[in-house]
Amino acid sequence: MKKWVNIKTNLPAAGFLAFLLAIWEFLGRILEIPGYILPAPSAIALALAENFPLLLEHTRATFIAVLGGLILAIGVAFILALAMDRWKPLKQALYPVLVISQAVPIFALAPLILIWFGAGLLPKVLIVALVCFFPLAVNLVEGLSQVDQEAVDLMQTMQANRWMIMRSVQLPFAMPYFFSGLKIAATYSVLGAIIGEWLAARAGLGIYMLRAMHSFRTSDLFASIVVVVVISLALFKLVELAGWLFMPWQRNTTNHMKGWL
Protein backbone atom coordinates (compact mmCIF):
# COMPACT_ATOMS: atom_id res chain seq x y z
CA MET A 1 0.00 0.00 0.00
CA LYS A 2 1.23 3.43 -0.89
CA LYS A 3 1.58 6.30 1.49
CA TRP A 4 -1.28 8.73 1.53
CA VAL A 5 0.98 11.79 1.44
CA ASN A 6 4.57 11.52 0.45
CA ILE A 7 6.49 14.12 2.46
CA LYS A 8 9.81 13.72 0.70
CA THR A 9 8.56 14.40 -2.82
CA ASN A 10 6.54 17.41 -1.63
CA LEU A 11 9.44 19.04 0.17
CA PRO A 12 10.83 20.98 -2.83
CA ALA A 13 7.42 22.43 -3.70
CA ALA A 14 6.77 23.44 -0.10
CA GLY A 15 10.20 25.03 0.09
CA PHE A 16 9.64 27.01 -3.10
CA LEU A 17 6.25 28.22 -1.87
CA ALA A 18 7.81 29.39 1.42
CA PHE A 19 10.51 31.19 -0.58
CA LEU A 20 7.89 33.03 -2.68
CA LEU A 21 5.98 34.06 0.44
CA ALA A 22 9.17 35.35 2.03
CA ILE A 23 9.95 37.51 -1.02
CA TRP A 24 6.38 38.79 -1.06
CA GLU A 25 6.58 39.74 2.62
CA PHE A 26 10.01 41.33 2.19
CA LEU A 27 9.07 43.39 -0.90
CA GLY A 28 5.81 44.49 0.66
CA ARG A 29 7.70 45.90 3.59
CA ILE A 30 10.57 47.66 1.85
CA LEU A 31 8.38 49.09 -0.93
CA GLU A 32 5.72 50.07 1.62
CA ILE A 33 2.84 48.82 -0.53
CA PRO A 34 -0.46 49.81 1.11
CA GLY A 35 -2.42 46.94 2.62
CA TYR A 36 -5.57 47.61 0.58
CA ILE A 37 -3.57 47.10 -2.66
CA LEU A 38 -1.44 44.12 -1.73
CA PRO A 39 -1.44 42.92 1.86
CA ALA A 40 1.64 41.06 3.06
CA PRO A 41 1.33 37.32 3.77
CA SER A 42 1.54 38.07 7.49
CA ALA A 43 -1.44 40.45 7.21
CA ILE A 44 -3.41 37.81 5.29
CA ALA A 45 -2.64 35.22 7.94
CA LEU A 46 -3.79 37.67 10.58
CA ALA A 47 -7.05 38.36 8.69
CA LEU A 48 -7.57 34.63 8.38
CA ALA A 49 -7.10 34.08 12.10
CA GLU A 50 -9.17 37.06 13.23
CA ASN A 51 -12.22 36.30 11.14
CA PHE A 52 -11.89 32.56 11.32
CA PRO A 53 -15.30 31.77 12.92
CA LEU A 54 -17.14 33.97 10.41
CA LEU A 55 -15.12 32.58 7.53
CA LEU A 56 -15.85 29.06 8.69
CA GLU A 57 -19.58 29.75 8.67
CA HIS A 58 -19.48 31.03 5.09
CA THR A 59 -17.25 28.14 4.05
CA ARG A 60 -19.80 25.76 5.43
CA ALA A 61 -22.56 27.31 3.31
CA THR A 62 -20.41 27.04 0.17
CA PHE A 63 -19.32 23.51 0.95
CA ILE A 64 -22.89 22.29 1.37
CA ALA A 65 -23.81 23.72 -2.04
CA VAL A 66 -20.71 22.13 -3.59
CA LEU A 67 -21.40 18.72 -2.10
CA GLY A 68 -25.10 18.83 -2.96
CA GLY A 69 -24.34 19.87 -6.53
CA LEU A 70 -21.70 17.18 -6.96
CA ILE A 71 -23.97 14.44 -5.68
CA LEU A 72 -26.82 15.62 -7.90
CA ALA A 73 -24.50 15.76 -10.93
CA ILE A 74 -23.13 12.27 -10.22
CA GLY A 75 -26.63 10.83 -9.93
CA VAL A 76 -27.91 12.41 -13.13
CA ALA A 77 -24.71 11.59 -15.02
CA PHE A 78 -24.96 7.91 -14.06
CA ILE A 79 -28.61 7.63 -14.99
CA LEU A 80 -28.16 9.37 -18.34
CA ALA A 81 -24.93 7.54 -19.22
CA LEU A 82 -26.43 4.14 -18.47
CA ALA A 83 -29.56 4.99 -20.43
CA MET A 84 -27.51 6.25 -23.39
CA ASP A 85 -25.44 3.10 -23.35
CA ARG A 86 -28.53 0.95 -23.25
CA TRP A 87 -30.50 2.72 -25.99
CA LYS A 88 -28.29 3.86 -28.84
CA PRO A 89 -30.94 6.15 -30.43
CA LEU A 90 -31.12 8.03 -27.15
CA LYS A 91 -27.37 8.50 -27.25
CA GLN A 92 -27.52 9.74 -30.83
CA ALA A 93 -30.21 12.23 -29.90
CA LEU A 94 -28.89 13.39 -26.55
CA TYR A 95 -25.12 13.34 -26.78
CA PRO A 96 -24.73 16.13 -29.37
CA VAL A 97 -27.20 18.26 -27.41
CA LEU A 98 -25.11 17.79 -24.28
CA VAL A 99 -22.03 18.97 -26.12
CA ILE A 100 -23.86 22.01 -27.52
CA SER A 101 -25.19 22.85 -24.05
CA GLN A 102 -21.60 23.25 -22.91
CA ALA A 103 -21.14 26.14 -25.31
CA VAL A 104 -23.50 28.19 -23.14
CA PRO A 105 -21.29 29.85 -20.52
CA ILE A 106 -22.34 29.27 -16.94
CA PHE A 107 -22.06 33.03 -16.31
CA ALA A 108 -24.97 33.46 -18.72
CA LEU A 109 -27.07 30.69 -17.24
CA ALA A 110 -26.59 31.46 -13.57
CA PRO A 111 -28.76 34.66 -13.57
CA LEU A 112 -31.61 32.68 -15.15
CA ILE A 113 -31.39 30.00 -12.52
CA LEU A 114 -31.47 32.65 -9.81
CA ILE A 115 -34.57 34.25 -11.34
CA TRP A 116 -36.30 30.89 -11.42
CA PHE A 117 -35.26 29.54 -8.05
CA GLY A 118 -34.53 32.56 -5.86
CA ALA A 119 -31.52 33.13 -3.66
CA GLY A 120 -31.49 30.08 -1.41
CA LEU A 121 -29.45 26.90 -1.43
CA LEU A 122 -31.25 25.28 -4.37
CA PRO A 123 -30.04 27.60 -7.17
CA LYS A 124 -26.45 27.26 -5.94
CA VAL A 125 -26.74 23.48 -5.92
CA LEU A 126 -28.19 23.58 -9.43
CA ILE A 127 -25.38 25.80 -10.77
CA VAL A 128 -22.76 23.50 -9.26
CA ALA A 129 -24.54 20.46 -10.69
CA LEU A 130 -24.70 22.13 -14.09
CA VAL A 131 -20.94 22.72 -14.30
CA CYS A 132 -20.08 19.29 -12.87
CA PHE A 133 -22.50 17.23 -14.88
CA PHE A 134 -20.82 17.48 -18.26
CA PRO A 135 -17.32 16.12 -17.51
CA LEU A 136 -18.92 13.33 -15.50
CA ALA A 137 -21.46 12.28 -18.13
CA VAL A 138 -19.01 12.49 -21.04
CA ASN A 139 -16.38 10.43 -19.25
CA LEU A 140 -18.90 7.81 -18.19
CA VAL A 141 -20.40 7.46 -21.67
CA GLU A 142 -16.90 7.21 -23.09
CA GLY A 143 -15.83 4.58 -20.55
CA LEU A 144 -18.93 2.46 -21.02
CA SER A 145 -18.58 2.44 -24.79
CA GLN A 146 -14.83 1.74 -24.84
CA VAL A 147 -15.21 -1.64 -23.19
CA ASP A 148 -13.39 -4.56 -24.83
CA GLN A 149 -15.79 -6.43 -27.15
CA GLU A 150 -13.91 -9.67 -26.44
CA ALA A 151 -14.77 -9.33 -22.76
CA VAL A 152 -18.45 -8.87 -23.60
CA ASP A 153 -18.25 -11.89 -25.96
CA LEU A 154 -16.75 -13.96 -23.19
CA MET A 155 -19.56 -13.02 -20.83
CA GLN A 156 -22.05 -14.02 -23.51
CA THR A 157 -20.58 -17.50 -23.76
CA MET A 158 -21.35 -17.76 -20.03
CA GLN A 159 -24.91 -16.71 -20.79
CA ALA A 160 -24.57 -13.69 -18.53
CA ASN A 161 -27.49 -11.29 -18.83
CA ARG A 162 -27.15 -7.65 -19.82
CA TRP A 163 -27.23 -6.34 -16.27
CA MET A 164 -24.45 -8.70 -15.21
CA ILE A 165 -22.31 -7.64 -18.16
CA MET A 166 -22.92 -4.01 -17.17
CA ARG A 167 -22.09 -4.64 -13.53
CA SER A 168 -19.08 -6.90 -13.85
CA VAL A 169 -17.51 -5.63 -17.06
CA GLN A 170 -18.68 -2.25 -18.29
CA LEU A 171 -19.02 -0.33 -15.02
CA PRO A 172 -15.66 -1.42 -13.56
CA PHE A 173 -14.07 -0.68 -16.91
CA ALA A 174 -15.60 2.82 -16.90
CA MET A 175 -14.58 3.58 -13.29
CA PRO A 176 -11.18 5.15 -14.09
CA TYR A 177 -12.92 7.30 -16.73
CA PHE A 178 -15.53 8.32 -14.21
CA PHE A 179 -12.98 9.28 -11.61
CA SER A 180 -10.96 11.40 -14.00
CA GLY A 181 -14.21 13.19 -14.84
CA LEU A 182 -14.92 13.57 -11.14
CA LYS A 183 -11.53 15.22 -10.57
CA ILE A 184 -12.37 17.87 -13.15
CA ALA A 185 -15.88 18.24 -11.75
CA ALA A 186 -14.59 18.66 -8.19
CA THR A 187 -12.37 21.53 -9.31
CA TYR A 188 -15.22 23.20 -11.19
CA SER A 189 -17.67 22.73 -8.36
CA VAL A 190 -16.22 25.35 -5.99
CA LEU A 191 -16.07 27.83 -8.83
CA GLY A 192 -19.73 27.13 -9.66
CA ALA A 193 -20.85 27.72 -6.08
CA ILE A 194 -18.96 31.00 -5.83
CA ILE A 195 -20.43 32.27 -9.09
CA GLY A 196 -23.87 31.49 -7.71
CA GLU A 197 -23.09 33.36 -4.51
CA TRP A 198 -21.77 36.39 -6.35
CA LEU A 199 -25.10 36.78 -8.07
CA ALA A 200 -27.37 36.23 -5.12
CA ALA A 201 -27.05 34.37 -1.85
CA ARG A 202 -27.40 34.88 1.84
CA ALA A 203 -24.21 33.18 2.88
CA GLY A 204 -21.12 31.61 1.40
CA LEU A 205 -17.56 32.43 0.43
CA GLY A 206 -18.79 34.36 -2.60
CA ILE A 207 -20.77 36.66 -0.30
CA TYR A 208 -17.79 37.02 2.01
CA MET A 209 -15.66 38.03 -0.97
CA LEU A 210 -18.19 40.59 -2.17
CA ARG A 211 -18.41 42.20 1.25
CA ALA A 212 -14.64 42.30 1.61
CA MET A 213 -14.34 43.85 -1.84
CA HIS A 214 -16.92 46.56 -1.20
CA SER A 215 -15.14 47.68 1.94
CA PHE A 216 -11.60 47.35 0.48
CA ARG A 217 -10.63 44.71 3.02
CA THR A 218 -8.12 43.24 0.62
CA SER A 219 -6.52 41.00 3.24
CA ASP A 220 -9.93 39.39 3.83
CA LEU A 221 -10.25 38.81 0.09
CA PHE A 222 -6.90 37.04 0.10
CA ALA A 223 -7.94 35.07 3.17
CA SER A 224 -11.00 33.81 1.31
CA ILE A 225 -8.82 32.87 -1.66
CA VAL A 226 -6.71 30.77 0.71
CA VAL A 227 -9.87 29.06 1.94
CA VAL A 228 -11.07 28.39 -1.63
CA VAL A 229 -7.72 26.85 -2.49
CA VAL A 230 -7.80 24.69 0.61
CA ILE A 231 -11.31 23.34 0.01
CA SER A 232 -10.59 22.75 -3.70
CA LEU A 233 -7.52 20.74 -2.79
CA ALA A 234 -9.44 18.89 -0.10
CA LEU A 235 -12.14 17.94 -2.60
CA PHE A 236 -9.58 16.79 -5.13
CA LYS A 237 -7.93 14.71 -2.44
CA LEU A 238 -11.30 13.30 -1.44
CA VAL A 239 -11.92 12.19 -5.02
CA GLU A 240 -8.55 10.45 -5.07
CA LEU A 241 -9.36 8.73 -1.82
CA ALA A 242 -12.71 7.59 -3.21
CA GLY A 243 -10.99 6.28 -6.35
CA TRP A 244 -8.49 4.44 -4.20
CA LEU A 245 -11.30 2.86 -2.20
CA PHE A 246 -13.50 1.99 -5.16
CA MET A 247 -10.77 0.66 -7.43
CA PRO A 248 -8.59 -1.59 -5.28
CA TRP A 249 -7.20 -3.25 -8.40
CA GLN A 250 -5.59 0.03 -9.45
CA ARG A 251 -3.64 0.52 -6.26
CA ASN A 252 -0.41 -1.03 -7.42
CA THR A 253 -0.62 -0.38 -11.12
CA THR A 254 -0.87 3.40 -11.19
CA ASN A 255 0.93 6.03 -9.23
CA HIS A 256 -1.92 8.47 -8.93
CA MET A 257 -1.45 8.64 -5.18
CA LYS A 258 2.19 9.51 -5.36
CA GLY A 259 3.81 12.79 -4.54
CA TRP A 260 0.71 14.84 -4.18
CA LEU A 261 0.74 18.00 -2.09
Add this chain to the structure above:
Amino acid sequence: MRTISRLAIENIYSTYYSGEQHLSVLENVSLHVGEGEFVSVLGPSGSGKSTILKIAAGLLNPDQGRILVNNREVTGKPRLVGYMPQYDLLFPWKTLRQNAALPLLAKKIKAKEASKKVDEMLPLFSLENFAEYYPHQLSGGMRQRAALLRTMLIDSDLMLLDEPFAALDALTRETMQDWLLKIWGQFRRSVLFVTHSIDEAIYLSDRIYVITERPGKIAIEQIIDLKRPRSKEIITTSIFSSYKQVMINALNVNARGEEDINQN
Protein backbone atom coordinates in the same frame (compact mmCIF):
# COMPACT_ATOMS: atom_id res chain seq x y z
CA MET B 1 -14.30 -42.48 -35.27
CA ARG B 2 -16.83 -41.80 -32.54
CA THR B 3 -20.52 -41.69 -33.21
CA ILE B 4 -21.71 -38.95 -30.86
CA SER B 5 -20.63 -35.57 -32.11
CA ARG B 6 -20.47 -32.78 -29.54
CA LEU B 7 -19.66 -30.19 -32.15
CA ALA B 8 -19.96 -30.36 -35.91
CA ILE B 9 -19.02 -27.54 -38.22
CA GLU B 10 -20.33 -28.09 -41.73
CA ASN B 11 -19.05 -26.33 -44.84
CA ILE B 12 -18.59 -22.89 -43.36
CA TYR B 13 -17.43 -19.88 -45.32
CA SER B 14 -16.43 -16.63 -43.68
CA THR B 15 -15.41 -13.29 -45.13
CA TYR B 16 -13.84 -10.35 -43.38
CA TYR B 17 -15.17 -7.01 -44.52
CA SER B 18 -13.28 -3.78 -44.06
CA GLY B 19 -14.74 -0.89 -45.99
CA GLU B 20 -14.59 -1.65 -49.69
CA GLN B 21 -12.28 -4.60 -49.21
CA HIS B 22 -13.32 -8.07 -48.40
CA LEU B 23 -11.08 -10.93 -47.53
CA SER B 24 -12.04 -14.56 -47.65
CA VAL B 25 -11.03 -15.99 -44.27
CA LEU B 26 -12.52 -19.49 -44.30
CA GLU B 27 -13.47 -21.60 -47.28
CA ASN B 28 -15.55 -24.70 -46.94
CA VAL B 29 -14.30 -25.71 -43.52
CA SER B 30 -15.86 -28.78 -41.95
CA LEU B 31 -14.80 -30.47 -38.75
CA HIS B 32 -16.25 -32.28 -35.80
CA VAL B 33 -15.40 -33.04 -32.20
CA GLY B 34 -16.60 -36.27 -30.64
CA GLU B 35 -17.60 -36.78 -27.03
CA GLY B 36 -14.58 -36.54 -24.75
CA GLU B 37 -12.31 -36.03 -27.71
CA PHE B 38 -9.34 -33.67 -27.87
CA VAL B 39 -9.21 -32.15 -31.34
CA SER B 40 -6.74 -29.51 -32.52
CA VAL B 41 -6.79 -27.07 -35.38
CA LEU B 42 -3.20 -26.47 -36.46
CA GLY B 43 -2.28 -23.67 -38.81
CA PRO B 44 -0.13 -20.59 -39.37
CA SER B 45 -1.04 -17.14 -38.06
CA GLY B 46 -3.76 -15.52 -40.07
CA SER B 47 -5.29 -18.76 -41.25
CA GLY B 48 -8.61 -18.02 -39.58
CA LYS B 49 -8.20 -20.42 -36.66
CA SER B 50 -9.66 -17.98 -34.16
CA THR B 51 -12.52 -17.30 -36.54
CA ILE B 52 -13.44 -20.98 -36.47
CA LEU B 53 -13.67 -20.85 -32.68
CA LYS B 54 -15.69 -17.63 -32.70
CA ILE B 55 -18.12 -19.19 -35.15
CA ALA B 56 -18.25 -22.37 -33.07
CA ALA B 57 -19.03 -20.27 -29.99
CA GLY B 58 -21.85 -18.53 -31.84
CA LEU B 59 -20.18 -15.13 -31.50
CA LEU B 60 -19.79 -14.77 -35.24
CA ASN B 61 -22.10 -15.71 -38.08
CA PRO B 62 -20.63 -17.64 -40.99
CA ASP B 63 -21.57 -16.52 -44.52
CA GLN B 64 -22.56 -20.08 -45.31
CA GLY B 65 -22.64 -23.41 -43.55
CA ARG B 66 -23.98 -24.52 -40.23
CA ILE B 67 -22.96 -25.42 -36.70
CA LEU B 68 -24.39 -28.34 -34.79
CA VAL B 69 -23.97 -28.90 -31.07
CA ASN B 70 -25.11 -32.30 -29.85
CA ASN B 71 -26.67 -32.78 -33.31
CA ARG B 72 -28.84 -29.66 -33.01
CA GLU B 73 -28.34 -26.72 -35.29
CA VAL B 74 -27.22 -23.59 -33.40
CA THR B 75 -25.62 -21.46 -36.13
CA GLY B 76 -25.02 -17.85 -35.05
CA LYS B 77 -26.60 -18.03 -31.62
CA PRO B 78 -24.45 -17.17 -28.62
CA ARG B 79 -24.82 -20.03 -26.21
CA LEU B 80 -23.32 -21.59 -23.13
CA VAL B 81 -19.92 -22.88 -24.16
CA GLY B 82 -16.51 -23.10 -22.51
CA TYR B 83 -14.83 -20.52 -24.70
CA MET B 84 -11.37 -19.32 -23.76
CA PRO B 85 -10.23 -16.46 -25.97
CA GLN B 86 -6.67 -15.74 -26.93
CA TYR B 87 -4.96 -13.94 -24.03
CA ASP B 88 -6.42 -14.83 -20.69
CA LEU B 89 -8.95 -11.95 -20.47
CA LEU B 90 -9.09 -12.09 -16.72
CA PHE B 91 -10.77 -8.92 -15.53
CA PRO B 92 -8.23 -6.69 -13.78
CA TRP B 93 -10.85 -5.40 -11.34
CA LYS B 94 -11.64 -8.83 -9.98
CA THR B 95 -9.52 -11.09 -7.82
CA LEU B 96 -8.67 -14.55 -9.07
CA ARG B 97 -11.54 -16.03 -7.08
CA GLN B 98 -14.03 -13.45 -8.37
CA ASN B 99 -12.87 -14.01 -11.95
CA ALA B 100 -13.23 -17.76 -11.70
CA ALA B 101 -16.65 -17.43 -10.06
CA LEU B 102 -18.13 -15.44 -12.98
CA PRO B 103 -19.63 -18.42 -14.88
CA LEU B 104 -21.28 -19.58 -11.64
CA LEU B 105 -22.71 -16.13 -10.93
CA ALA B 106 -24.00 -15.98 -14.51
CA LYS B 107 -25.83 -19.19 -13.69
CA LYS B 108 -27.49 -17.35 -10.77
CA ILE B 109 -25.62 -19.29 -8.14
CA LYS B 110 -25.29 -17.31 -4.89
CA ALA B 111 -21.97 -15.50 -4.45
CA LYS B 112 -21.08 -17.38 -1.29
CA GLU B 113 -21.75 -20.76 -2.81
CA ALA B 114 -19.86 -19.80 -5.97
CA SER B 115 -16.79 -18.81 -3.93
CA LYS B 116 -16.94 -22.10 -2.12
CA LYS B 117 -17.08 -24.03 -5.35
CA VAL B 118 -14.14 -22.06 -6.75
CA ASP B 119 -12.12 -22.68 -3.61
CA GLU B 120 -12.71 -26.42 -3.96
CA MET B 121 -11.27 -26.32 -7.47
CA LEU B 122 -8.28 -24.06 -6.75
CA PRO B 123 -5.90 -26.77 -5.47
CA LEU B 124 -6.39 -28.75 -8.67
CA PHE B 125 -5.06 -25.73 -10.55
CA SER B 126 -2.29 -25.07 -7.97
CA LEU B 127 -3.81 -21.69 -7.24
CA GLU B 128 -5.06 -22.22 -3.68
CA ASN B 129 -2.74 -19.57 -2.25
CA PHE B 130 -3.66 -16.89 -4.76
CA ALA B 131 -7.44 -16.58 -4.52
CA GLU B 132 -7.28 -12.98 -3.29
CA TYR B 133 -4.72 -11.84 -5.85
CA TYR B 134 -5.52 -9.52 -8.71
CA PRO B 135 -4.50 -10.73 -12.19
CA HIS B 136 -1.62 -8.27 -12.52
CA GLN B 137 -0.07 -9.82 -9.42
CA LEU B 138 0.02 -13.30 -11.00
CA SER B 139 2.56 -14.90 -13.34
CA GLY B 140 1.68 -15.77 -16.94
CA GLY B 141 1.27 -19.46 -16.15
CA MET B 142 -0.98 -18.72 -13.17
CA ARG B 143 -3.14 -16.42 -15.24
CA GLN B 144 -3.62 -19.10 -17.89
CA ARG B 145 -4.51 -21.65 -15.24
CA ALA B 146 -6.97 -19.21 -13.69
CA ALA B 147 -8.54 -18.53 -17.10
CA LEU B 148 -8.79 -22.26 -17.70
CA LEU B 149 -10.39 -22.76 -14.31
CA ARG B 150 -12.95 -20.12 -15.25
CA THR B 151 -13.55 -21.95 -18.54
CA MET B 152 -13.94 -25.27 -16.74
CA LEU B 153 -16.57 -23.76 -14.47
CA ILE B 154 -18.71 -22.92 -17.47
CA ASP B 155 -21.22 -25.71 -17.34
CA SER B 156 -20.68 -27.04 -20.86
CA ASP B 157 -19.30 -30.30 -22.19
CA LEU B 158 -17.52 -28.46 -24.95
CA MET B 159 -14.40 -26.36 -24.51
CA LEU B 160 -13.04 -24.06 -27.19
CA LEU B 161 -9.46 -23.04 -26.42
CA ASP B 162 -7.83 -20.37 -28.56
CA GLU B 163 -4.02 -20.69 -28.37
CA PRO B 164 -4.08 -20.66 -24.59
CA PHE B 165 -0.32 -21.05 -24.23
CA ALA B 166 0.86 -18.84 -27.06
CA ALA B 167 1.96 -16.01 -24.79
CA LEU B 168 3.98 -18.21 -22.43
CA ASP B 169 7.70 -18.97 -22.52
CA ALA B 170 8.71 -22.40 -23.84
CA LEU B 171 9.34 -24.03 -20.46
CA THR B 172 6.14 -22.79 -18.82
CA ARG B 173 4.33 -23.84 -21.94
CA GLU B 174 5.51 -27.44 -21.66
CA THR B 175 4.54 -27.62 -18.00
CA MET B 176 1.13 -26.23 -18.87
CA GLN B 177 0.62 -28.82 -21.61
CA ASP B 178 1.21 -31.69 -19.19
CA TRP B 179 -1.00 -30.04 -16.68
CA LEU B 180 -3.78 -29.50 -19.24
CA LEU B 181 -3.63 -33.20 -20.17
CA LYS B 182 -3.94 -34.13 -16.50
CA ILE B 183 -7.00 -31.90 -16.01
CA TRP B 184 -8.53 -33.07 -19.28
CA GLY B 185 -8.00 -36.70 -18.27
CA GLN B 186 -9.92 -35.98 -15.08
CA PHE B 187 -12.90 -34.20 -16.58
CA ARG B 188 -12.99 -35.62 -20.09
CA ARG B 189 -14.59 -32.64 -21.71
CA SER B 190 -14.67 -32.40 -25.49
CA VAL B 191 -11.99 -29.94 -26.56
CA LEU B 192 -11.42 -27.97 -29.72
CA PHE B 193 -7.92 -26.55 -29.36
CA VAL B 194 -6.35 -23.99 -31.67
CA THR B 195 -2.57 -23.78 -31.96
CA HIS B 196 0.25 -22.91 -34.34
CA SER B 197 2.69 -25.28 -32.66
CA ILE B 198 3.10 -28.68 -34.36
CA ASP B 199 4.55 -30.39 -31.29
CA GLU B 200 1.83 -29.04 -29.06
CA ALA B 201 -0.90 -30.26 -31.40
CA ILE B 202 0.52 -33.78 -31.70
CA TYR B 203 1.29 -34.07 -28.00
CA LEU B 204 -2.17 -33.08 -26.86
CA SER B 205 -4.61 -34.29 -29.50
CA ASP B 206 -6.60 -37.32 -30.52
CA ARG B 207 -7.09 -35.79 -33.91
CA ILE B 208 -5.67 -32.81 -35.78
CA TYR B 209 -7.02 -30.70 -38.60
CA VAL B 210 -4.31 -28.86 -40.47
CA ILE B 211 -5.54 -25.61 -41.94
CA THR B 212 -3.82 -23.68 -44.71
CA GLU B 213 -3.02 -20.03 -44.92
CA ARG B 214 -5.69 -17.55 -45.95
CA PRO B 215 -8.20 -18.42 -47.09
CA GLY B 216 -8.29 -21.14 -44.46
CA LYS B 217 -9.10 -24.58 -45.81
CA ILE B 218 -8.70 -27.93 -44.16
CA ALA B 219 -5.59 -29.48 -45.73
CA ILE B 220 -5.63 -32.81 -43.91
CA GLU B 221 -7.23 -34.55 -40.99
CA GLN B 222 -4.88 -36.76 -39.01
CA ILE B 223 -5.67 -39.17 -36.19
CA ILE B 224 -2.93 -39.23 -33.56
CA ASP B 225 -2.74 -42.76 -32.33
CA LEU B 226 -0.51 -42.34 -29.28
CA LYS B 227 -1.54 -44.03 -26.08
CA ARG B 228 -2.56 -42.02 -23.04
CA PRO B 229 -1.56 -40.88 -20.51
CA ARG B 230 1.21 -39.27 -22.47
CA SER B 231 4.47 -37.90 -21.18
CA LYS B 232 7.15 -35.77 -22.77
CA GLU B 233 9.31 -38.81 -23.67
CA ILE B 234 7.08 -39.56 -26.65
CA ILE B 235 8.28 -36.41 -28.36
CA THR B 236 11.54 -38.17 -29.29
CA THR B 237 9.93 -41.38 -30.54
CA SER B 238 9.92 -42.19 -34.25
CA ILE B 239 6.14 -42.35 -34.48
CA PHE B 240 5.94 -38.79 -33.08
CA SER B 241 8.47 -37.68 -35.69
CA SER B 242 6.54 -39.30 -38.48
CA TYR B 243 3.39 -37.46 -37.41
CA LYS B 244 5.43 -34.31 -37.35
CA GLN B 245 6.62 -34.95 -40.88
CA VAL B 246 3.04 -35.36 -42.03
CA MET B 247 2.11 -32.03 -40.44
CA ILE B 248 5.09 -30.20 -41.92
CA ASN B 249 4.29 -31.53 -45.38
CA ALA B 250 0.66 -30.52 -45.01
CA LEU B 251 1.57 -27.04 -43.87
CA ASN B 252 3.89 -26.71 -46.83
CA VAL B 253 6.43 -25.07 -44.62
CA ASN B 254 9.02 -24.71 -47.36
CA ALA B 255 6.68 -22.71 -49.50
CA ARG B 256 6.28 -19.74 -47.18
CA GLY B 257 5.75 -18.41 -43.72
CA GLU B 258 8.40 -20.49 -41.96
CA GLU B 259 8.56 -18.19 -38.96
CA ASP B 260 4.83 -18.54 -38.51
CA ILE B 261 5.16 -22.22 -37.76
CA ASN B 262 6.50 -22.70 -34.30
CA GLN B 263 8.06 -26.11 -34.07
CA ASN B 264 9.27 -25.53 -30.52
